[in-house]
Amino acid sequence: MKELTCGEARDMASDLIDGELRPEDAARLQAHIESCPTCPRLYRALVAVTAELTRRGSIAAD
Amino acid sequence: MLTQEELATCIESRRDRLTRMAMSMLDDAAEAEDVVQDAALSAIRSSSTFRHTADVCTWFQRICLNACYEALRRRKSAAALEQSLRLERLWRDPDYTVDPERVVVGLEDSQRVRNALASLTPEQRAAVVLHDLNGFKAREIADGTGVALPTVKSHLRRGRQALVSLLAGEER
Numbered sequence: 001m002k003e004l005t006c007g008e009a010r011d012m013a014s015d016l017i018d019g020e021l022r023p024e025d026a027a028r029l030q031a032h033i034e035s036c037p038t039c040p041r042l043y044r045a046l047v048a049v050t051a052e053l054t055r056r057g058s059i060a061a062d
Numbered sequence: 063m064l065t066q067e068e069l070a071t072c073i074e075s076r077r078d079r080l081t082r083m084a085m086s087m088l089d090d091a092a093e094a095e096d097v098v099q100d101a102a103l104s105a106i107r108s109s110s111t112f113r114h115t116a117d118v119c120t121w122f123q124r125i126c127l128n129a130c131y132e133a134l135r136r137r138k139s140a141a142a143l144e145q146s147l148r149l150e151r152l153w154r155d156p157d158y159t160v161d162p163e164r165v166v167v168g169l170e171d172s173q174r175v176r177n178a179l180a181s182l183t184p185e186q187r188a189a190v191v192l193h194d195l196n197g198f199k200a201r202e203i204a205d206g207t208g209v210a211l212p213t214v215k216s217h218l219r220r221g222r223q224a225l226v227s228l229l230a231g232e233e234r
């Protein structure tokens with residue numbers, strides 16, 4: 001299994017958040033995140049931004 | 063044949079929601095109302111082209127979405143494009159990272175979030191606002207704006223990455 005670069009992993013993170021990543025790619029991304037010193041923090045920040053925007057959107061729609 | 067009554071009912075039932083969508087994309091209440099009103103007039107004028115294989119409200123929503131997207135694109139800014147390229151380079155740097163706690167703190171400040179959204183390129187802003195704030199699927203955005211699906215996803219990805227960097231306040 002070819003290892004991802006940080007750039008590839010960061011680009012795939014958005015699709016993972018949206019549940020649109022194929023299982024094999026999700027596994028590769030997971031493997032990268034577990035071994036990378038910089039990407040996990042970016043991933044956590046991406047999750048936080050997406051969750052907060054979605055929350056604000058749901059409030060506005062009510 | 064679509065009747066004017068059917069269309070008017072649909073426009074009125076969706077007007078508030080679509081105006082909120084336009085407002086979140088354009089960040090300008092008066093322009094948002096104008097865009098939805100123009101979209102309503104456009105729908106009325108082109109109602110003869112409507113095919114009953116589609117839902118009339120979905121059709122009107124698509125007209126609104128496209129009108130908002132075009133209004134946003136007219137605001138093309140060299141500064142937003144330059145910022146986008148700079149942040150894209152940053153995210154390709156394996157040493158680059160942020161403090162997620164700072165991003166979470168930034169997210170608590172509504173004005174900072176609005177400013178960060180406003181500084182994205184029009185295409186990134188449209189993708190993020192429609193997808194994350196308004197709950198549209200990437201496919202619906204692609205259909206409504208006429209932009210290819212992979213391009214919509216790319217704008218969404220870059221827009222989210224830019225928001226992270228801007229809210230972390232750690233650009234360099």
